Amino acid sequence: MAVAKKSKKKDIKITNGILYVTTTKNNTLISLCDQNWNKLIGGGTWLLWYKWAKKNTPYAAEMLTKNLLKEAQNYWLKEMWVIFKGVGMARDGVFKAINEIWLIDLSYIKENTPIQFGGCKWKRPKRN
Helix, strand or coil: CCCCCCCCCCCCCCCEEEEEEEECCCCEEEEEECCCCCEEEEEEHHHHCCCHHHHHCHHHHHHHHHHHHHHHHHHCCCEEEEEEECCCCHHHHHHHHHHHHCCCEEEEEEECCCCCCCCCCCCCCCCC
């Protein structure tokens, strides 16, 4: 009779991490990566069983960030970068959760939202 082997989870210890936050009109996605952009943990507001309009609220983003940062304590994370992409209300909730935990220091904050489609409007040429 064959016995299934239990796979052991690797003990990953990182000191610096990147918290990548993507917000849209309808959802919030958060992923924690190491310095080489290897995803360690992540998820969206569906992990908290929020549906419809509740998914993009700052409260949902705050609860999701708290859950992910509690899991990140297993990785010995001490310092973190935060990169935001997209428009949405979830930014306030993410910062509020990071400030409430106090175990991880923020060293870098970047806004990575692209310019709207088409970019800036050019100056019209003069008519002769």
